[in-house]
Amino acid sequence: QQQVKQSPQSLIVQKGGISIINCAYENTAFDYFPWYQQFPGKGPALLIAIRPDVSEKKEGRFTISFNKSAKQFSLHIMDSQPGDSATYFCAASITGGGNKLTFGTGTQLKVEL
Amino acid sequence: DGGITQSPKYLFRKEGQNVTLSCEQNLNHDAMYWYRQDPGQGLRLIYYSQIVNDFQKGDIAEGYSVSREKKESFPLTVTSAQKNPTAFYLCASTPPGRPGEQFFGPGTRLTVL
Numbered sequence: 446q447q448q449v450k451q452s453p454q455s456l457i458v459q460k461g462g463i464s465i466i467n468c469a470y471e472n473t474a475f476d477y478f479p480w481y482q483q484f485p486g487k488g489p490a491l492l493i494a495i496r497p498d499v500s501e502k503k504e505g506r507f508t509i510s511f512n513k514s515a516k517q518f519s520l521h522i523m524d525s526q527p528g529d530s531a532t533y534f535c536a537a538s539i540t541g542g543g544n545k546l547t548f549g550t551g552t553q554l555k556v557e558l
Numbered sequence: 559d560g561g562i563t564q565s566p567k568y569l570f571r572k573e574g575q576n577v578t579l580s581c582e583q584n585l586n587h588d589a590m591y592w593y594r595q596d597p598g599q600g601l602r603l604i605y606y607s608q609i610v611n612d613f614q615k616g617d618i619a620e621g622y623s624v625s626r627e628k629k630e631s632f633p634l635t636v637t638s639a640q641k642n643p644t645a646f647y648l649c650a651s652t653p654p655g656r657p658g659e660q661f662f663g664p665g666t667r668l669t670v671l
Contacts, residue, residue, distance in 0.1 A: 454598070477658035488562075488648050488662030489601070534600060543608060544589060544657040545616065548600040 448472050449537050451549025458556050464522040466552045468535035471516065475537035479546070480509065480520050483532045492533070493520070525556045561585065562663035564649050569668045571643075579634045579666045581649030589652040590632040591660060594618060594645045601648065607632055636668065643670045 450469045458464045470478075479494035495502045495509040495518065502509045508521040522529055535549040562583045571577045581590065589608045593601040603616030607626040621640025626632055636643045646667050650660040 451600075479658060481662075486665070488650075488665050490662065491659055494658065538658040540657045543606055543614060544652055544660075545591075545603055545606060546601075546658065546660060548602075550598060550600040 448547045449535060449549045451535050451552060453552060454550070455553040456555070458522075458525045458554065460525065460527060460556055460558050462525050462556075464525045464529065464554055464556070465519060466533055466535070466554070467517065467519045468549050469515075469517045470537050470547075472537070472539075472547075473516070474539050475547075476540050477538045478509070478511065478518050479536050479538075480507075481534045481536065481548075483534065483551075489534060522554075525554075527556045527558060530555050562649055562651060562661060564647075564663040564666050567664065567666060569666055571668070571670050573670055574638045575670075576635055576637050577643075577668065579636065579647050579649075579668070581632045581634065581663060582630055583632075583649075583651045583663075584630060585651060585653065585661065586629070587651035587653050587661070588629070590626070591650040591652075592616075592622075592624065592632070592634045593648045593650065595648055595665075596645050604634065604647075643668060 480492045481489035482492045483489040493504050493507045506523045511518045532551045534551050536546040538546045565580045591606040592604040602618050605624040607613035623635045648665045649663040
């Protein structure tokens with residue numbers, strides 16, 4: 446059972462454009478929603494995270510939008526750069542529940558010149 | 559430098575052999591995790607440990623075993639009972655007071671021939 450659904454599977458964006466990746470979750474007990482960035486052959490790294498008490502969080506060019514009623518959240522990458530080309534994973538966890546992360550299946554982003 | 563180390567980076571084994579993957583951290587983190595990553599399936603939790611001498615099964619524990627005798631170390635054994643062991647294995651840890659945030663090691667790519 447996949448508790449966090451992520452789309453699209455792959456995405457090609459022109460340099461300077463906006464990259465948008467979407468995730469939907471089923472378990473309303475989730476209370477922490479991070480995004481991870483992974484480059485080929487490396488471990489994922491935390492990019493940005495949000496809790497459900499806010500609808501948006503921005504860090505530099507990266508923004509998470511959160512819709513609690515729809516059980517959806519998305520990552521927006523503004524002014525996308527070739528160096529942003531990587532695989533992005535959304536995730537969700539329940540605080541205190543072992544702090545286990547449930548990951549989406551990933552989006553492979555390619556930013557072209 | 560503080561961080562998580564996994565060794566080796568690449569590992570080859572013959573079918574039917576047990577193999578142990580190393581994970582060491584010097585971050586003084588209590589909680590540690592093992593994930594398996596397959597193309598198109600995201601990261602799936604194998605085992606996790608919140609304190610020394612205690613660990614719990616994740617979503618895909620069958621065919622794997624772990625130990626947590628020291629805070630710094632959380633080795634994963636892939637046994638011959640694991641039907642499809644070829645994958646990229648990632649170890650992670652969580653800092654105290656920051657539930658949900660996980661720091662990942664560089665990973666070990668295991669190939670069973």
